[in-house]
Amino acid sequence: MTGPLxxxxxxxxxxxxxxxxxxxxxxxxxxxxxxxxxxxxxLKRAAQLLGASRGARLADMxxxxxxxxxxxxxxxxxxxxxxxxxxxxxYLLLQAPLSGRSYAAISExxxxxxxxxxxxxxxxxxxxxxxxxxxRVLLAPGAxxxxxxxxxSPGAPRxxxxxxxxxxxxxxxxxxxxxxxxxxxxxxxxxxLYMGLVxxxxxxxxxxxxxxxxxxxxxxxxxxxxxEMALFRVERCEGPGAVGNGLAFARAVExxxxxxxxxxxxxxxxxxxxxxxxxxxxxxxxxxxxxTGLGVGQAQVEIILENFLRLNAAVFGHRYLFGVVAVxxxxxxxxxxxxxxxxxxxxxxxxxxxxxxxxxxxFVDRLEAAGVVDxxxxxxxxxxxxxxxxxxxxxxxxxxxxxxxxxxxxxxEVATAVNGDVLSRLQVMLQEVDESERLIHRWLQxxxxxxxxxxxxxxxxxxxxxxERRGLGWCESVRGEALSxxxxxxxxxxxxxxxxxxxxxxxxxxxDALRSRNVFTDVAIIExxxxxxxxxxxx
Amino acid sequence: MNVxxxxxxxSRPVPVRWSQNPKADSVSSEVARVSAELRETISxxxxxxxxxxxxxxxSCASCxxxxxxxxxxxxxxxxxxxxxxxxxxxxxCLLVTGPGxxxxxxxxxxxxxxxxxxxxxxxVGACALGGVFVPDRFTHGGVGRLLPIDVVxxxxxxxxxxxxxxxxxxxxxxxxxINPDRFRFSGAxxx
Numbered sequence: 245m246t247g248p249l250x251x252x253x254x255x256x257x258x259x260x261x262x263x264x265x266x267x268x269x270x271x272x273x274x275x276x277x278x279x280x281x282x283x284x285x286x287l288k289r290a291a292q293l294l295g296a297s298r299g300a301r302l303a304d305m306x307x308x309x310x311x312x313x314x315x316x317x318x319x320x321x322x323x324x325x326x327x328x329x330x331x332x333x334x335y336l337l338l339q340a341p342l343s344g345r346s347y348a349a350i351s352e353x354x355x356x357x358x359x360x361x362x363x364x365x366x367x368x369x370x371x372x373x374x375x376x377x378x379x380r381v382l383l384a385p386g387a388x389x390x391x392x393x394x395x396x397s398p399g400a401p402r403x404x405x406x407x408x409x410x411x412x413x414x415x416x417x418x419x420x421x422x423x424x425x426x427x428x429x430x431x432x433x434x435x436x437l438y439m440g441l442v443x444x445x446x447x448x449x450x451x452x453x454x455x456x457x458x459x460x461x462x463x464x465x466x467x468x469x470x471x472e473m474a475l476f477r478v479e480r481c482e483g484p485g486a487v488g489n490g491l492a493f494a495r496a497v498e499x500x501x502x503x504x505x506x507x508x509x510x511x512x513x514x515x516x517x518x519x520x521x522x523x524x525x526x527x528x529x530x531x532x533x534x535x536t537g538l539g540v541g542q543a544q545v546e547i548i549l550e551n552f553l554r555l556n557a558a559v560f561g562h563r564y565l566f567g568v569v570a571v572x573x574x575x576x577x578x579x580x581x582x583x584x585x586x587x588x589x590x591x592x593x594x595x596x597x598x599x600x601x602x603x604x605x606x607f608v609d610r611l612e613a614a615g616v617v618d619x620x621x622x623x624x625x626x627x628x629x630x631x632x633x634x635x636x637x638x639x640x641x642x643x644x645x646x647x648x649x650x651x652x653x654x655x656x657e658v659a660t661a662v663n664g665d666v667l668s669r670l671q672v673m674l675q676e677v678d679e680s681e682r683l684i685h686r687w688l689q690x691x692x693x694x695x696x697x698x699x700x701x702x703x704x705x706x707x708x709x710x711x712e713r714r715g716l717g718w719c720e721s722v723r724g725e726a727l728s729x730x731x732x733x734x735x736x737x738x739x740x741x742x743x744x745x746x747x748x749x750x751x752x753x754x755x756d757a758l759r760s761r762n763v764f765t766d767v768a769i770i771e772x773x774x775x776x777x778x779x780x781x782x783x
Numbered sequence: 784m785n786v787x788x789x790x791x792x793x794s795r796p797v798p799v800r801w802s803q804n805p806k807a808d809s810v811s812s813e814v815a816r817v818s819a820e821l822r823e824t825i826s827x828x829x830x831x832x833x834x835x836x837x838x839x840x841x842s843c844a845s846c847x848x849x850x851x852x853x854x855x856x857x858x859x860x861x862x863x864x865x866x867x868x869x870x871x872x873x874x875x876c877l878l879v880t881g882p883g884x885x886x887x888x889x890x891x892x893x894x895x896x897x898x899x900x901x902x903x904x905x906x907v908g909a910c911a912l913g914g915v916f917v918p919d920r921f922t923h924g925g926v927g928r929l930l931p932i933d934v935v936x937x938x939x940x941x942x943x944x945x946x947x948x949x950x951x952x953x954x955x956x957x958x959x960x961i962n963p964d965r966f967r968f969s970g971a972x973x974x
Contacts, residue, residue, distance in 0.1 A: 384886040429838055429890050432867035433851035436839045436887060457886045458841045461921035480915055483845025483940065527848065530855075546855035553852075554810065563942060564845050777844040 261293045274499050276645060277335040277716045284340040284347055287325060292353040294327055294336070301639075302626055303328040303335070304727050305350065305360040307368050308740040310341055311712045311731060321368060323347060324742070325357075326716070326727060330644040335716060342370060349375025356626030359752050382782065384456045420444050424764075428457045435778040439767070446763045451755040458782035466738050471497040471571045471730070474738050478728075479566050482745050482780035484527070487513070487520040488721020489745050489780070490569040492728040495647060496717030497571045498703075500732050506701040509573030511652055511687050512694045516560055516568040516578070517719065518680040523552035524722040524775065525673040526594060531772035532670060533601070535765075536610045541601055548593050555586045572703035577694035584688050591681040598674040611667035615757035615770030618664050622753065629724020630672045631750045631774055635664035641720035652687065666773040712739065721746055723776060747780030811857075814944055818863055821951045824958075825864040833865050833954065836874035838894050841884030841922055845940040846908040850878060858943045865950065871897040876953055879930065880907045882916040883923035895930055903957045904930045905949055909939040933957075 262280065282290060294300035304326040320341055327336040340347075349372035351358040361372045362381040372378075427438040438454035462481045466474035471494075478493040479486040491513060498505060526549040533542035553563040559579045560568050567575050601607055617627070622635035632639055640658040659675030661668035687693060694700065717728040724746035731740040757770050825833050837850055853860045854867065868874050871894045879891070895904070906926055909915050912935055913925030923929060933956045936949035 428887065429894055431869055432835075432837050433847045434839070435842070435844055435847055436890070457890070458839070458881070458884055459886065459921060460841050460882065460884060460916065461919070464921075465916070465919065477915070480843045480910070480939075483843035484848060486843075486845075543856050546852065547857065550852060550855055550857045564848075564940065566939065779842065779844045782841075 261290070261297065264289075264293060274715060275649075276333070276647070277337055279337045279339065282338055282340045284323065284343060287323065287338060287340050288348045288350055288353060290338055291325065291350050295354050299329060299331045300336070301328040301330060301623075302326075302350075302354040302356045303628075303725065304729075304742070304744045305357040305364070306729070306742045306744075307342065307364045307370060308729070308731060308742060311714075311739070321370065323364075323370075324729065325350065326729070328645070328725070330639060333645060335645065335718070337716060345369060346371045346373050348373055351375050355624050356749075359748070380454060380456060382456050382459045384459075421449055423452070426767075428454070437778045441758075441764065441767065443764070448758045448762050448764065448767065451758045453751065453755060455751065455778050455782045458778050460783065462783045463741050463743055466741050469738050471501075471732070471736070471738060474741065475569070475571060478741075478743060479569075481743060481783040482747060482777050483564055483566075484524055484777060485520070485721050485723060485726070485745055485747070485780055487516045487565050487569060488719055488723075488726045489728070489743060491517060491719045492717040492721070492726040493730065493741075493743065494569050494571045494717065495719065496715045496728040496730040497732070498715070499717060500713040500715030500730055501736070502713075503572045503703045505573050505703055508692045508694045509701055509703075510648070511690070511692050512574045512578055513569050514652060515583070515684055515687055515693060516565050516574075517721070518684050519552070519556055519559070520565055521680050521722045522591070522594075522677060523549060523556065525677055526552055528673060528772055528775035529594075529598070529601070529670070531775070532611070532666070532769065533607075535768035535772045536607055538601075538604070538607055541597065541604070541607070544597050548590060548597065551586075551590055555583070555590065558586070559583045573700060574694060575700075577696040577698050577700070579696045580688055580693055583684070587681060587684060591677055594674070594677050598670075598677075601670075602674075608667060610766075610769060611670060611773075612665060613663075613760075614666045614762055614766045615773060616663070616665045616760040617753050617757050619662075621756050622664070625753050625756070626749055627724070627753050628749050629720070629722070629746050630669055630676065631753060632724065633658065633660045634669035634672045634773075636660055636662045639725075641718055641725045645718055645725075647719065653683070656683070666769055669773040723747055723750060723780070725749070743783055745777075745780035745783065747776040747778075748783075750774060750776050751781050810944065814858060814947065817944065817947045817951060818858075821865070821947060821954065822863040824951065824954050833876065833957075834868040834874050835865060835876045835878055835950075836868055836871050836894065836898070837878040837880070838887075838891060840879060840881035840887040840891055840911070840926060842881035842908060842910055846880040846910075849940045849943050849946060850880070850907065852943045853946055855943075858947065860947075871895075872899065874898050875902055875957060876950070877902065877904045877930075878907050879904060879911050879926050881926075882910040882913070883926045883929055885921060885923065888929070891926070891929060901957060903933040903953050905934040905936060905953045906932055907936050907946065907949075908941060909937060911935075912937055915939070 306324050307321050310320050310322040323340050323342050325338040329336055351361050352375050359381055362378045365371050365378055366383045421442050421444050424441045424443050428436040436457045440452035441448050442450035462477050466477050475490055475493055479490045482489055526545055530542055530545040530549055533545055556565050557563045559582050561576055617635045619636045622632045622637050638658055638660055642653040643656045643658055657679060659672045661671045713732045715730055719726055726746055727744040729742040733739040754774060839847060906912060911926045913927060916922045916924045918924035934949050934953040936945055938945050
């Protein structure tokens with residue numbers, strides 16, 4: 245690398261990088277996102293150049309069938325890399341058709357995409373050459389005899405039998421350490437997850453996580469569906485993140501179809517998104533109290549949580565805000581009077597309990613220096629959301645990637661903390677509660693929201709074009725940046741979809757957090773502070 | 784301020800005016816009615832002790848959230864004589880969420896078989912009922928084919944109140960299934 249080492253993000257010299265890559269511009273470039281088509285052999289070099297400029301963040305990587313009309317596509321597969329150019333306020337999407345069944349491992353130069361490389365191998369049988377041995381991520385060992393994802397497609401069928409030798413068996417532990425298995429059936433009301441905690445007795449030395457028990461293949465189930473019907477499934481990929489993931493998906497479809505969402509509808513669904521943030525942060529606080537054995541605090545926060553959920557139901561008709569977001573707007577308006585009446589009192593209660601918790605030494609002692617993710621790891625693993633901000637990363641999609649020109653998040657103050665421990669993440673969440681409350685009140689006062697009694701406005705914009713269309717959607721969900729990529733076919737049905745909830749990103753730092761000199765009882769505390777869902781990862 | 788201080792009974796730390804609106808009141812009175820009925824039934828039939836185990840077979844995590852809220856102050860399952868237990872061997876009732884992901888098959892069967900008889904299975908949510916997913920290479924599309932289901936609680940997700948009502952039905956089913964003959968040692972046929 246040339247030039248002085250610096251931790252300050254710089255603007256990517258994008259033009260210089262693109263000059264080095266003799267690809268053709270992707271025709272479906274959209275506002276806020278730039279497309280570029282490359283040769284497969286150039287992808288790794290591109291990732292290296294972008295990674296070296298320190299302003300580009302590898303946000304996602306996936307494989308989808310090429311559209312039949314694409315040059316070189318002919319029913320094959322295309323590898324996609326999505327970079328977030330946060331200083332430039334746009335995304336860069338690199339696409340390269342896959343010619344064989346392998347590609348040069350991108351994770352060698354951009355470690356953030358290691359999990360995605362494992363996913364691609366399991367789902368499509370395409371293997372990275374070089375790089376690390378792969379882990380089991382989405383499919384359970386022995387699931388390989390299932391029918392192929394897409395018959396007749398040359399890249400897709402997976403005919404592997406048994407567990408391939410190149411898949412690392414993660415349970416070999418040397419020395420005096422042993423693997424303490426937890427799960428997949430865990431505590432009451434917890435999601436299924438296998439955690440292999442490597443220990444010599446008390447301290448967690450290492451951890452192996454297996455998320456595949458909950459894999460439902462939602463990305464594959466939505467193929468062939470109407471976008472509206474697909475949205476129903478997408479919301480159910482991660483219930484406590486339904487608005488965030490649904491919004492990213494709806495935006496991808498809107499971007500692909502050229503639908504312009506009316507300003508009032510856009511703002512109404514942003515209200516739902518902030519309400520989702522509020523109740524999730526309350527739920528995370530309740531889980532933190534529970535895991536630290538603070539029963540009184542837990543009960544107090546659970547009262548607030550239940551009241552947030554009841555407020556959601558009163559304002560939008562659903563406790564978890566399912567069915568609020570629709571392709572092209574919202575499916576129902578919000579009850580603004582009830583919202584403005586209930587919101588302030590609930591947020592004041594969160595603040596009161598938050599300050600009480602931060603003033604309770606026995607609580608704070610458990611949080612400090614537990615589950616540390618340092619800034620370097622957060623950047624290397626491509627973390628997003630409160631977990632990244634707790635480690636000092638100044639990244640918030642609401643500010644860095646405004647969806648439209650008239651985006652409503654002006655003046656957003658992004659909360660960050662520097663220590664990267666559980667306490668930092670709690671502090672970030674508490675500050676975000678204030679910010680969400682401020683945003684909702686501002687939108688309520690603007691009078692632009694769609695009321696529950698109003699007729700829903702119809703989306704504007706040109707009539708949807710015929711032909712294959714593609715679009716990228718994003719938003720700052722509760723757990724961080726949610727991305728979605730949608731390909732529509734001639735009839736407007738979903739031809740291919742990629743969902744990337746924030747949980748997909750942030751789980752990969754969980755074992756790093758566990759390794760930072762923690763004991764068994766810290767595991768639940770760290771899990772509560774990450775506040776991720778297995779469902780979002782396994783989708 | 785110390786959190787314990789803030790929890791003193793007469794300093795009400797959570798001033799929630801919204802909960803006084805009529806909709807919330809109707810929920811609260813309904814919770815009270817169902818709770819009273821459940822408490823009476825459990826106390827009569829099970830001596831205030833019915834134990835519940837939960838298992839997730841691929842839910843979206845909302846059902847789990849609602850199940851956790853059953854122990855929160857608004858609902859407080861424990862006062863009714865219902866308890867969550869981490870051990871299936873202590874459980875009388877299995878709450879199943881999710882559409883039955885294939886990878887959970889073994890864990891689901893092992894959990895069910897570890898529970899002593901008599902036992903009931905209560906499915907929670909639309910996924911477990913078969914309303915969201917279709918059978919394919921990833922899920923069974925519902926848990927109906929995997930276990931004998933006693934009670935189905937619909938909803939996406941079912942609210943804690945719906946869960947309480949479902950448990951009330953389940954408790955009656957469990958009572959109906961308890962037959963003194965089942966506990967009589969009947970010789971070699973018993974494993």
